[in-house]
Structures are given as structure tokens and as C-alpha cells.
Amino acid sequence: MEFKILNDLNDDIINLRTKTFVIGRAVPKEVDFDGKDKGLMHFCLYDSGKLLAYLRAEKIENYLHIGRVCVDESVRKKGYGKKLLNYLFEYSKENEFSMIELSAVDSAVGFYERIGFSKKGEFYMEAGAPHIYMSKNIE
Template sequence: MNALTILPVPAFSTLCNAAFTLRREVFVWEQKVPEEEEHDGDDLTATHFVAIAQGEVVGTLRLIKRPEHTKIGRVAVRGSFRGQGIARSMIEAAMLQARAAGEQRFYLTAQSDKLGFYEKLGFVAFGPEFMDGGMPHRAMRDYDKDSAVLID
């Protein structure tokens, strides 16, 4: 993998706007998520992260602090950069920063075909499968793993 820089960026900064463009590319254009579902009010308060390689934003995610956990979401990597460990590196960096700020419990909703990826990062799926953005998803968490039950 080429040199990769991962950093948090302020909402609506130049780098965050590049991340929003990447999200549109991945979610709206590639995965056909309705554009009106791609951005939400959480974008205003989330901590956004970008991965920069070869001088461009090639990955992004956001963290949303909730009372019960920190939610990881909108994980996206540009198609030509996939398979290089960028998503894993971003998630690990974001969780490390959140842990340094006292956060210990992480949650996400994963596209059902990506469960194995998140399991390798220590997450377990629970609850029923549900549709989000026109694709099946599962809730996942990295805490209270023994009580996580799948419902089908």
C-alpha cells in the first residue's frame, strides 16, 4: 500500500467536502443508495475521518457519539483503492482516537455481505436483518458480545 494518512477533519472543511464527494461516488452512484438518504443531520455533529493517499481523499468514515456507544458509519473507500487495508486502518485509527477520549463501546450497521470484515475487527452481529439504503444490513457491536443474538 502507498503511504496513507488518516486524520479527523472538521465538517464541511475542504477535506470533509472531498469525503462527502467520495461518499456520493460510493453510496449513491455505485451502490444506488437514494441521495436523500446519504446525508443526514448527523453529518453536522459527527467526527469525520479521511484517508489520504497519492494526494487525494480515498477513504472516509464518521463517528457519532451516542449515550450508549459511539457509532461508526459511512465507511467508504474509492473503488481503485479497495483491498489495500484502508477501511481497516481508518476504523482502527478512529477507534483509537475515540478510546483516547474515553469511549469504549462501538456500534455500527454493516451491509450483510460485509459482516466477516467487521468480525475480524472484533464486532459481532445481533438482532434482525433490516434494509437500509436498499441493501440488507445487520447491527454490530464490539461490547456485550455474549448477549448478541441474531434474529431471522
């Protein structure tokens, strides 16, 4: 297993996001690929040369806002998303970020709660699905 942090998209990321969001969740391509990727941090978990899990992170003052969290369909529910997020937590601690925030789709809320995120506010609609803001303090 290998973790990488990139500063722009590559073909692996484009393919995984397209399969997950554009095809899998019917998110319009222009919504997923919103023009904000360049300059953000792209956290990747690779195994045997294959991208298994991904998220993008934006530095905002002393915290990170993450999004586009996805795991390849062939390895879902096998702990790769948790491994990538644990790597992000360590990175955040080492780089003195105090918090991580995200907007979670309703079906992922339980996963995020199990790894220490808390819900903030109420559900709202985004990209055709209910979402809620969540955050986790980094200690």
C-alpha cells in the first residue's frame, strides 16, 4: 500500500471520480469536476499500482475541508476509506491543522461518525442527494 499527495488530478483520479460520482451517483460531470481541483491536495491510496481510495483537501486557515471522498467499487467495505482518512488525520496532526470538515452524503454519515466526525446543522440537498456538514477536531 502506498499513500500519495498530489497537487492536481491524474487519469487515475479522473477515472475513479467519474465511476463513483458521474456514473455511480448521476452527479453531472461539471458539478464533480468543478474547476477547483488544481492547487488542492489530492490524497490517494494505491495498492499494486491501482488507485483504491481518494479524497481532495483544501487548506482554509488552520483546518482542512475535504470532499470527493471515494473508494473503488471493487474494494468497498474493506477498510481502504478508513485507512486513507487515518493517513489524513496523521497528516493533519503533523501539519498542525486543528479540524477537518466535510459535507457528507446521507448514506455515509454513519461511516464518518464511527471515525470521529460529528454532525453540524441539518441536512440539505446537494448534487441531487441529502448532505450534512460534519467535522472532526484533530488533537
